[in-house]
Amino acid sequence: MKNVVNQPLKIKKMKLLRFGRDFKPDEEVILRDYLAIERTRLANERTLLSYVRSSLYLLLGGIAFFQLKNFPDFRYLAMASLVFSAIFFVVGIYRFMLLKKSLKRLYYMSEGKDNTNRT
Numbered sequence: 001m002k003n004v005v006n007q008p009l010k011i012k013k014m015k016l017l018r019f020g021r022d023f024k025p026d027e028e029v030i031l032r033d034y035l036a037i038e039r040t041r042l043a044n045e046r047t048l049l050s051y052v053r054s055s056l057y058l059l060l061g062g063i064a065f066f067q068l069k070n071f072p073d074f075r076y077l078a079m080a081s082l083v084f085s086a087i088f089f090v091v092g093i094y095r096f097m098l099l100k101k102s103l104k105r106l107y108y109m110s111e112g113k114d115n116t117n118r119t
Contacts, residue, residue, distance in 0.1 A: 037103060044099045051092025058085035 058081045065078030 037106075040099075041103060044096055044103075048092050048096040051088055051095070055085045055089040055092065058082070058088060 062078045062081035062085060065074045065081060068074050
């Protein structure tokens, strides 16, 4: 039998997926501000998803009202539901893009200024 020397196991590091940006401390943006921006970004995404969810529920409701043959008066309610579904979707995307652009202007501009000072 061979002598087995206690050798440490070689473990490869897993590369984790990163969804955010790495925090690099500088004089302009401190960790508290960075985390506040990340919370705002995640809240913005959550709000967009709730607009999309509401839009899909209205779309499904409109389609269901169109399927009711015994109640022809519901056709107007179905049309209104489809219109509001499209409005919710457009408003959700508009608000998401507006806040995303605002966050880019506030945070990423300061990050860009810091990079120009270092070079």
